[in-house]
Amino acid sequence: MLLKLIKFAAVCVAFIAGVSHAAAHGERAQEPYLRTRTVQFYDVHFSKTEVKVNERFELTGKFRLMQDWPDAVTPPDIVFVSSISPGPTIARIETYLNGWPARQSFARLELGRDYEFRMVLEGRTPGSSHIHPSISIKGSGPLVGPGQWVNISGEAHSFAFPIKTMTGLQIEDLQTFGLAHAVGWHLAWLAVAAAWLSFWLARPLILPRWLVLQKGREDLLISLRDTGAGIIVSAIVLVMVFGGYVRASAEYPYNVPxxxxxxxxxxxxxxxxxxEIKVISATYDVPGRSMRLATQITNKGSEPLSIGELTTANIRFLNQSLPVAMANVDPSYPRDLIARTGLKLSSDTPINPGETREVRVEATDAVWELERLVSFLTDVDSKFGGLLLLYAPNGERVIAEMGGPIVPVFTELK
Amino acid sequence: MEADQCKLKVDSYFMHFTGYQPQSSRAEFCEDIPEVGRTIIVLDFVDQSLRDIPVSVNLARDDGARTGDTMNTPSSILYIPPKKYPNGTIKIDVNFEQAGRYIGMVAIENGERNVAKFPFDVGRGWSLIRLLAWCLVLVSAAIGTFLWALRRNAIAQNLPAASEK
Amino acid sequence: MTSTADIDAAASPRENTRFKDKKGETVISVSGLTPGAARYSRLFDVLVVAAVVTIFGGAIHLHVMLTVGDWDMYVDWKDRQYWPLVMPVSMIMFPAALQAIFWVNFRLPIGATVGATALLIATWIGRYANWWIWTGFPFTEGVPSQALAGALLMDMTLIVLRNSLFTSIIGGFAFGFVFWPSNYSALAPFYLPVEHQGMVASLADMIGYTFPRSNMPEYLRIIERGTLRTFGSSVSWVSAAFAGFICIFMHQLWWRLGLFASQATFLKNSDVVKSFMGIKSSVAS
Known part of the structure; x- marks a missing residue:
């Protein structure tokens, strides 16, 4: 018997362990136009990727809300800033949006503008968790930033969340506070219900009563004693309900809604x-896994600008011949989202102030397919979007939005 | 992508297989190729480590001979020697002239050679029209049988009644 | 001819002493069941109870989850306005139907209690197995509500008044009305105030925030939207009274649905089907 139980438990554990391993990359199911034309996350930094239970780490970064917001997506009128995790494997301690507390939702974020988020998180459940920053928009759902594996070590039962109320009560652990009280009440109600039910279940129940009822002998089925018992139980219930309420109100006078x-x-x-970037033509070479753009870039500033990076839906194509662009890659950024061969440009020299130049940009990597970003064939709105990051010689970074219609092709452009 | 069906495993690494026949449809194929002719097969590396390992590909007709781990066999119609793919994707442009069964072999030179084989059919596709036609035949047969049984039953029932009259 | 006394002796010994009325009759004796049949009917009772608790526990839990699941599931959804209103309106449906079936067919005033008990047990099993073992959420995030207080009052009303209409009006109203006070007693500690990042929050808000549910952004919560704001802090009692009012009609409707769903109907086989089965149809037609 014990062996059977152990085997069963082992199967369950293996099953659960197997399932938790696949708990990542759900954002790949979202449509490409959603992920490339709404929110672009950048400068995302994980302060630690190895934490212990009850140890804190921070997730910071910025996001841009794209000007060319798709029609099919609700505008960011009500937004909640959050982390995405496989359940409460991490605990949320504090969150901020542009320095404001972000426990509640925000109203009317502006398109074409940038916001900065900061999240303080704490390890709770041992294991590897894929953690992303995200913003959720009412009517559209979560829009997810780059995810990184955070390894949490330690014992699950050692996690505790102490908190002090404004009434001065020091709570040892938010995971268990008030539970005994609520369960106690539920057990009390179950006891009363059990008493009432046993009162009836002890007697012949189904067939005998039905037969007697057919013969019209109701007097045998419900006696005066039964009715009396009913009145007593009603009284007990009413005392418990209203007495309990009065007591609870007296015990907790400073409750808030x-x-x-x-x-x-x-x-x-x-x-x-x-x-300013104008996309003249954009094609996606389906079997070649390559996005090819013909762009017209105008430098409206006073410093020459070099193209450093193309980023969209958390994937980054870097101009590997520009050192300042390579230095912008945070060591904690997930490596599977950085294209290995980077960006190929038809013209690598800086664009001078006032100049308008036509640049052909090529971004080739299997990551387009792995991230399922290229179902342009089945998208209802075949447009793409992204950010182009340009750098001045003094290191100043310019973020420009770009986007437009994109056409899937099956042949290489010569 | 981790849980999809169209993947093959070489050693402990995974690759995703997609087939395209742009001249006949925009669909993606996994495993079998419906028509003969020009086909583009793309292998995407799911594991990042594969980008640093030389990979070779061999497509051959399945003539029943046991080729073992040998690449570039006599029945091979396309062989790509070992090469690294830092972009993580291999694009194979091949023309299948004959219908039949083929074997794809992908080998990685990771210290020792590891070969994965995937058999697939070309030109033996089940198109939707063919499937619908068969469904129509089956349903008609079922209806026909039912009507015939009903008719036979009606005849059988008429006889006793007729004899009573 | 077996005498009443013999039947009594053969049936459950308890029958002899406790449930005999002045004339010496018991339910078993009047029902006309033989001693053997009486034993089997007791076994039948046990099987039916086991089946009803299991099936209706699952069915009512599923029903509540599908209709008002968020309010039942999460401690930070239990507000003062919608929680006391929507939960009893949903939770009364199956208990009212069960009440009708048990009363009309067997004169058992236990239907609502059975429904509410099965629901509470099934809910806690769900919390433990799904929310604790499977996904690791703390129990405090998923403390459920109970409908037992109202269900008990509904059954008591039925046995005292013995009339479905008055049970709807009084018992149904009581079910809706006592939901709020009976659950507030259990959940009051979760509304203690805390200060978090310079803003006031209740412990329930903190629990929902600290142990994140990725699929549930905060804005999904329906917290006191509407025009009951003039009632200030008494909004819960207004909701409770309105819930009671709606429950009156819910009770009547589901009482009737319960009776409709528990009828036994027989369909005659048509001659065609009979001939397929090889059964000769009856001669006279």
Missing amino acids: LQSGLNRVAPLPASPAYA
Whole structure:
């Protein structure tokens, strides 16, 4: 018997372990136009990827809400900033959007502007968890940033979340506070119900009563004693209900209702639009896994600008011949989202102030397919979007949005 | 991508297999190729480590001979020697002139050679029209049988009644 | 001819002493069951109870999850306005139907209690197996509500008044009305105030925030939207009274549905089907 139990438990554990391993990359199921034309995350940094249970780490970064927001996606009128994790494997300690507390949702974020988020998280369940920053938009759902594996070590039962209430009560662990009280009440109600049910279940139940009822002998089925018992139980129930309520109100006089309401926050200061990008044509070579863009870039600033990076849906194609672009890659950024061979440009020299140049950009990598970003064939809105990051010689970075219709092709352009 | 059906395993690494026949349809094929002719087969590396390992590909007709781990066999119609693919994707442009069964072999030179084989059919596809036609035949047969049984039953029932009258 | 006394002796010994009325009759004796039949009917009772608790526990739990699942599931959905309103309106449906079936056919005033008990047991099993073992959420995030107080009052109303209409009006109203006070007693500690990042929050809000549910952004919660704001902090009692009012009609409707669904109907076989089965149809037609 014990052996059977052990085997069963082992199968269950193996099953659960197997399932938790696949708990990542659900965002790949979202449509490409959703992921490339709505929110672009950048400068995402994980302060640690190895933490212990109860140890804190931070997830910071920025995101841009694209100007060319798709029609099929609800505008960011109500937004919640959050982390995505496989359940509560990490605990949320604090979250901020542009420095404002982000426990509640935000109203009316602006398109074409940037926001900065900061999340303080704590390891809770041992194991490997894929953690992403995300913003959720009411009517559209979560839009997810780059995910990184965070390894949490230690014992699950050693996690505790102490908190002090405004009434001065020090709670040892938010995971268990108030549970005994609630379960106690439920058991009390179950005891009363059990008493009432046993009162009836002890007697012949189904067939005998049905037969007697057919013969019209109701007097045998419900006696005066039964009715009396009913009145007594009613009295007990009413005393428990209203007595319990009065006692609870007296014991907790400073209770507050659930808090709801939208915060408002200003976006980050807009940086001047030093670069303007027009996409003349965009094709995706389906079997070649290559996005090819013919662009026209105008430098409206006062410094020469070099193309450093093309990023969309958390994938990064870097101009590997530009050192300042390579230095912009955070060591904690997930490597499977950085294209190995980077960006290929038809023209590598800086674009001078006032100049408009036609540049052909090629981004080739299997990551387009692995991230399932190229079902342009089945998309209802065959447009793409992304950010182009350009750098001035003094290291200043210019972020420019680009996008437009994209056509899938099966042959290489010469 | 981890849980999809169209993947093959070489050593402990996974690759995703996709077939295209752009001249006949926009569909992606996994495993069998419906028509003969120009076909583009793409192998995407699911594991990042594969990008640093030389990979070779061999497509051959399945003539029943046991080829073992040998690549570039006599029945081979396309052989790509070992090469690294830092982009993580191999694009194979091949023309299948004959219908039949073929074997694809992918080998990685990771210290020792590991070969994965995937058999597939060309030109023996089940198209939707053919499937619908068969369904129509089956359903008609079922209806026909039912009507015949009903008719036979009606005749059988008429006889006793007729004899009573 | 077996005498009443013999039947009594053969049936459950308890029958002899406890449930005999002045005339010496018991339910078994009046029913006309033989001693052997009486034993089998007791076995039947046990099997039916086991089946009803299992099936209806699952069915009512599924029903509540599909209709008002978020409110039942999460401690940070249990607000003052919608939680006392929507939960009893959903939770009364199956208990009312069970009440009708048990009362009309067997004069058993236990239907609502059976429904509410089965629901509570099934809910806690779900919390333990799904939310704790499977996904690791703390129990405090998923403390459920109970409908036992209202269900018990509904059954008591039925046995005292013995009339389905008055049970709807009084018992149904009671079911809706006592949901809020009976559950507030159990959940009051979760509304203690805390300060978090310079803002006030209840412990329930903190629990929902600290142990994240990726699929549930905060804005999905329906917290006191609407025009009951003039009632200030008494909004819960207004919701409770309105819930009671709706439950009156819910009770009547589901009482009737319960009776409709528990009829036994027989369909005659047609001659064609009979001939397929090889059964000769009856001669006279």
